[in-house]
Amino acid sequence: xxxxxxxxxxxxxxxxxxxxxxxxxxxxxxxxxxxxxxxxxxxxxxxxxxxxxxxxxxxxxxxxxxxxxxxxxxxxxxxxxxxxxxxxxxxxxxxxxxxxxxxxxxxxxxxxxxxxxxxxxxxxxxxxxxxxxxxxxxxxxxxxxxxxxxxxxxxxxxxxxxxxxxxxxxxxxxxxxxxxxxxxxxxxxxxxxxxxxxxxxxxxxxxxxxxxxxxxxxxxxxxxxxxxxxxxxxxxxxxxxxxxxxxxxxxxxxxxxxxxxxxxxxxxxxxxxxxxxxxxxxxxxxxxxxxxxxxxxxxxxxxxxxxxxxxxxxxxxxxxxxxxxxxxxxxxxxxxxxxxxxxxxxxxxxxxxxxxxxxxxxxxxxxxxxxxxxxxxxxxxxxxxxxxxxxxxxxxxxxxxxxxxxxxxxxxxxxxxxxxxxxxxxxxxxxxxxxx
Amino acid sequence: xxxxxxxxxxxxxxxxxxxxxxxxxxxxxxxxxxxxxxxxxxxxxxxxxxxxxxxxxxxxxxxxxxxxxx
Numbered sequence: 028x029x030x031x032x033x034x035x036x037x038x039x040x041x042x043x044x045x046x047x048x049x050x051x052x053x054x055x056x057x058x059x060x061x062x063x064x065x066x067x068x069x070x071x072x073x074x075x076x077x078x079x080x081x082x083x084x085x086x087x088x089x090x091x092x093x094x095x096x097x098x099x100x101x102x103x104x105x106x107x108x109x110x111x112x113x114x115x116x117x118x119x120x121x122x123x124x125x126x127x128x129x130x131x132x133x134x135x136x137x138x139x140x141x142x143x144x145x146x147x148x149x150x151x152x153x154x155x156x157x158x159x160x161x162x163x164x165x166x167x168x169x170x171x172x173x174x175x176x177x178x179x180x181x182x183x184x185x186x187x188x189x190x191x192x193x194x195x196x197x198x199x200x201x202x203x204x205x206x207x208x209x210x211x212x213x214x215x216x217x218x219x220x221x222x223x224x225x226x227x228x229x230x231x232x233x234x235x236x237x238x239x240x241x242x243x244x245x246x247x248x249x250x251x252x253x254x255x256x257x258x259x260x261x262x263x264x265x266x267x268x269x270x271x272x273x274x275x276x277x278x279x280x281x282x283x284x285x286x287x288x289x290x291x292x293x294x295x296x297x298x299x300x301x302x303x304x305x306x307x308x309x310x311x312x313x314x315x316x317x318x319x320x321x322x323x324x325x326x327x328x329x330x331x332x333x334x335x336x337x338x339x340x341x342x343x344x345x346x347x348x349x350x351x352x353x354x355x356x357x358x359x360x361x362x363x364x365x366x367x368x369x370x371x372x373x374x375x376x377x378x379x380x381x382x383x384x385x386x387x388x389x390x391x392x393x394x395x396x397x398x399x400x401x402x403x404x405x406x407x408x409x410x411x412x413x414x415x416x417x418x419x420x421x422x423x424x425x426x427x428x429x430x431x432x433x434x435x436x437x438x439x440x441x442x443x444x445x446x447x448x449x450x451x452x453x454x455x456x457x458x459x460x461x462x463x
Numbered sequence: 464x465x466x467x468x469x470x471x472x473x474x475x476x477x478x479x480x481x482x483x484x485x486x487x488x489x490x491x492x493x494x495x496x497x498x499x500x501x502x503x504x505x506x507x508x509x510x511x512x513x514x515x516x517x518x519x520x521x522x523x524x525x526x527x528x529x530x531x532x533x
Binding site for chain 2 (some may be wrong): 068070074076098100102104148171173175183194203205206207268269270272274280281282283284287288290292294296328330332334336342344346348352356366368374376382384387408409416420422424438439440444450452454456457458460
């Protein structure tokens with residue numbers, strides 16, 4: 028973790044030096060055809076959660092159901108801009124995200140609590156968009172890749188098209204696909220018996236599979252709770268999960284102080300939609316099962332945004348979303364944020380978000396499901412609950428920069444989240460923007 | 464569902480009252496705080512909300528997939 032923090036600090040000072048050479052101002056109206064640096068964003072976040080009834084332990088309400096999580100997320104985004112021979116603006120955006128997390132429940136993938144309880148995820152993205160100002164259109168394509176310890180990989184592709192109307196409206200259509208491979212890391216006591224053997228032929232009482240960030244998989248073998256060997260390379264079977272989304276957005280300037288947007292996603296997922304290390308305990312058995320969920324899920328969220336500039340210094344940002352899916356979950360989300368402009372370039376924004384959802388048809392708490400249930404889960408993310416999220420955002424964006432001309436803006440945001448499932452979390456995020 | 468449809472109607476009722484806005488009148492609309500998209504600093508919030516809650520989407524974030532989550 029220290030290496031990641033030092034790396035981010037190093038990137039920050041490198042960027043400051045990269046912008047240290049002053050460029051002469053372009054007054055000729057000439058537009059460079061070569062892509063040139065337009066913007067750099069560094070986003071770092073720290074997330075800390077306390078929870079119980081973890082899904083790895085089947086929603087166990089006792090101490091073993093500890094669901095505490097920390098996550099340190101770092102992202103670097105670089106945006107380049109240029110013009111082609113037809114005068115169209117081209118945008119090339121590349122980003123790299125690195126997340127490091129710890130999860131107390133992860134240790135109980137092994138029934139003795141010996142499994143790896145942390146992990147790293149790396150996810151680069153690349154997006155290209157071309158805008159025709161004369162026609163008011165923009166077309167874009169993008170690719171995404173993610174690798175983390177319990178996935179071989181996830182590949183994402185997207186394509187988008189937007190068009191402006193003559194009355195200050197804009198319509199956007201986007202298609203996105205994620206093609207995931209889930210490594211079938213089962214709870215230790217549920218690994219098929221035939222695999223409970225060392226390559227030497229010795230039988231052990233449990234084998235834990237761990238995968239490093241580089242993708243190497245090792246088996247740790249335990250006998251009566253003691254580690255007896257490690258480093259055996261194994262191939263763990265995987266299952267696929269495909270997610271397709273068609274997104275529609277229409278935004279409209281309503282008057283000189285108000286604008287709004289409507290957002291609709293049609294999403295469909297197919298494949299292995301559970302997680303192989305989520306346990307479920309039936310009412311009539313002490314033996315755990317692996318959660319079993321349907322192989323398809325259709326989702327329909329509909330969202331609305333409405334922003335209003337009140338007076339000279341206050342902005343009201345509102346959002347509402349209604350959601351339902353084929354698993355029976357319905358939810359309502361409503362949020363409000365009120366940026367207060369202390370000066371034209373410094374703002375403080377308190378915000379509040381309310382969320383409530385019903386449970387999916389297949390959820391039941393620990394020890395309630397029976398063998399008669401075809402599908403079953405005790406993952407409390409799919410249970411009925413309400414949540415409140417509130418916090419404060421501070422932003423500075425003076426026209427002449429902060430300290431250095433190229434340090435364009437600084438933003439820090441803190442939020443406190445509380446669910447009626449007893450999950451409580453805090454998140455603090457930082458965004459540094461640099462422009463040449 | 465009925466509440467959502469009602470809100471949709473209330474929201475759409477603003478649209479007929481749309482007034483053409485000249486470029487010199489757009490100083491407030493073009494303010495960075497008036498943007499209709501999520502701030503970059505909200506990325507982690509969108510992520511943890513999609514992991515801890517059963518619903519997602521219609522907010523500029525993912526609707527599912529691309530991660531080690533349901």
